[in-house]
Amino acid sequence: MAEDKKLKGFANEFRSFINRGNVVDTAVAFVMGVAFKTVIDAFSGDGKSNSGILGGILGAVTGGQQANFNDKGVTLNGSFIPVGSFITSALNFVLVAFVLFALIKLYNRFRNSSPAPTTNDLLAEIRDELRKQNES
Numbered sequence: 001m002a003e004d005k006k007l008k009g010f011a012n013e014f015r016s017f018i019n020r021g022n023v024v025d026t027a028v029a030f031v032m033g034v035a036f037k038t039v040i041d042a043f044s045g046d047g048k049s050n051s052g053i054l055g056g057i058l059g060a061v062t063g064g065q066q067a068n069f070n071d072k073g074v075t076l077n078g079s080f081i082p083v084g085s086f087i088t089s090a091l092n093f094v095l096v097a098f099v100l101f102a103l104i105k106l107y108n109r110f111r112n113s114s115p116a117p118t119t120n121d122l123l124a125e126i127r128d129e130l131r132k133q134n135e136s
Contacts, residue, residue: 036096044091054091 045052072084117125 033096036099037092040092040095040099044095045088 041052043052044054072087073080073082075081
């Protein structure tokens, strides 16, 4: 019986933890970020075998072959340093950061587009309505 109460107490505590807004928001943001990464990978490549739309465009501009930066790099003292996949990953990061920045700016503009009236504004409207009613 005591263990049953402990289990219910643990379950209730866990439920309240999960129902906090920031945990749910973080989970949703994580899932959306993972899904959004696939879109970015399709556009700029994944740093492996997929060169993406951007690689195809670069290939069309530079002579018909898809640009693949995966095997591009620098050899230093006999050691190959794969710079190409780093550049692809950095490009992915910059694209994700830019799109998230634009989405957050848009969200903030939408959220702040109709500011809530202050208490003084509401009282002034009530006063004006009462004056109109008393005059008629």
